[in-house]
Amino acid sequence: MYALNKVKEYRKHRDLTQIELARRVGVARQTINLIENGKYNPSLSLCISLAKELLTDLNALFWEEEDEEQNT
Amino acid sequence: MYALNKVKEYRKHRDLTQIELARRVGVARQTINLIENGKYNPSLSLCISLAKELLTDLNALFWEEEDEEQNT
DNA sequence: CAATTGTGTCAATTATATATGACACCAAGT
DNA sequence: ACTTGGTGTCATATATAATTGACACAATTG
Numbered sequence: 096m097y098a099l100n101k102v103k104e105y106r107k108h109r110d111l112t113q114i115e116l117a118r119r120v121g122v123a124r125q126t127i128n129l130i131e132n133g134k135y136n137p138s139l140s141l142c143i144s145l146a147k148e149l150l151t152d153l154n155a156l157f158w159e160e161e162d163e164e165q166n167t
Numbered sequence: 168m169y170a171l172n173k174v175k176e177y178r179k180h181r182d183l184t185q186i187e188l189a190r191r192v193g194v195a196r197q198t199i200n201l202i203e204n205g206k207y208n209p210s211l212s213l214c215i216s217l218a219k220e221l222l223t224d225l226n227a228l229f230w231e232e233e234d235e236e237q238n239t
Numbered sequence: 240c241a242a243t244t245g246t247g248t249c250a251a252t253t254a255t256a257t258a259t260g261a262c263a264c265c266a267a268g269t
Numbered sequence: 270a271c272t273t274g275g276t277g278t279c280a281t282a283t284a285t286a287a288t289t290g291a292c293a294c295a296a297t298t299g
Binding site: 132 | 244245246247248255256
Binding site: 184185186196197200201204210 | 274275276277278285286
């Protein structure tokens with residue numbers, strides 16, 4: 096199991112099926128399914144495509160805050 | 168060539184060598200090198216490890232804004 | 240009741256991320 | 270002039286992301 100993500104949430108919010116989202120980002124339906132269910136570890140370029148297609152960004156989909164840490 | 172990123176920039180800012188960063192995130196030095204030079208497409212979990220080790224987040228390292236798009 | 244649509248999952252294959260070992264180059268230091 | 274550390278890169282091997290085709294199940298719709 097890999098890190099949880101909000102792909103399903105954002106996809107539903109956009110009213111897309113797994114099939115349609117898969118088509119739009121150019122991967123197989125199974126790939127979307129596995130990602131949504133945290134069964135694996137997508138590539139960065141796929142994450143970026145998903146974020147763009149879902150009109151959001153990487154952090155919103157895949158980042159979970161731990162503690163706040165600030166750098167200069 | 169894949170999307171540009173700011174790994175090298177953040178790594179230098181943290182005063183780490185490729186070797187040390189590789190060690191800390193548990194990959195080979197070559198992997199860091201290839202990522203920094205945009206020669207490939209890391210996995211999400213590696214991106215997350217890098218972001219944490221560099222005390223930043225996914226967007227800062229790997230996201231480039233296109234146009235601003237707002238969702239409800 | 241059939242037929243369809245969306246989803247979860249399996250097995251087998253292909254593409255590619257990542258590892259390992261090696262070599263060259265360029266600084267900086269001794 | 271030699272060593273050492275940091276980097277870029279190559280070639281080969283392995284792990285795993287991603288594909289394809291298939292099947293089951295639940296919920297809807299005719």
